[in-house]
Amino acid sequence: MGIATRDSLRDWLRAPGSLSRRLARLGERFEVQVLRQGVVPFRALERAALGLPPRGLTVVREVILRVDGEPLVWARSAVHQRATTGPWRALKGLGARPLAHLLYDDPMISRSELQPRRLSRPGHTRRHAARQWQAATGATMSPQMLWSRNSVFSRGGTQLRVMELFAPALTGHRPGRPFP
Template identity: 75%
Template sequence: MGIATRCSLRGWLRAPGSLSKRVAALGQRFEVQVLRQEVAPLRQLERRALGLPRSGCTVVREVLLRVDGRPLVWARSALHAVALKGPWKAVKGLGSRPLGHLLYEDPRIQRSELQPRRLARQGHTRRQMLKQWQAATGAEASPQMLWSRNSVFTRRGAQLRVMELFVPELANYKPGSLRRRKPVR
């Protein structure tokens, strides 16, 4: 089912612009539930994407994006702590506001190409997501929740990496549309 899930989520994995706005369009009430925002170790893929050395403090923010109470996206953003004193200082005060509002308000912020990626079923990121999902929702995350998209935002030379992981049910909706997709037969 892995390849089928990716194909059906392709629109979401490749959709440009603000994911928060696209997800919010699916219902009446959109909310960002902050699961964690703290200094944490940077993972190898994040370090590579941000071009950072092994050492140094990293700020990680993990959230659930919910529509009408339903969690649809688990997201993780990471940046070097030095960037919080400079170009990305607004991240500290985001609270439950979407990161997308910050990323798309400033036309000087550049985004890398979106990189779809299948998570390892037993990888650290997936285990972290499963634990947080259970604690936040009281239910287990779908075993098919494996496809994410990754990108790096650059502002005045400082970089912020964002990873967004989708529930498989989003495949039933076109990004930015309330219309359900026609079932594949």
């Protein structure tokens, strides 16, 4: 497979609505593998996207989205810790269900514009995702796995940031169409 570029993943980076639902249409079995859910210090990009103060804690959920056992997306969601006792409390009990169950079934939730972003190979997020990918799949994350999309969901005056990092295996596949 060639290098996954923004152009080859353009449809995935721009696809509106639920990524989980689009991925589920690619095969027979869609799974959410929860890698971590817990409280961690703010990261600068998340703090900025959520409009939070310089110090504080975030509830983070990191997962791998799989279709027919194949890992296709590493995703991280982050919300201010206080919001999990308010508008985002359902996040605590989500377990292995897709985050889409919370985000797209509630008319009170709005979403920002999708923001594609190329990760730096030596950057913290890429290194962290690669460690988790290796531990969860037993395989090294592809060096071409660099393109992500970010968006912020708002509910009740608080925001939740979602970042999705795409595997090169999605290159050339249109969202929602089955693998050949």
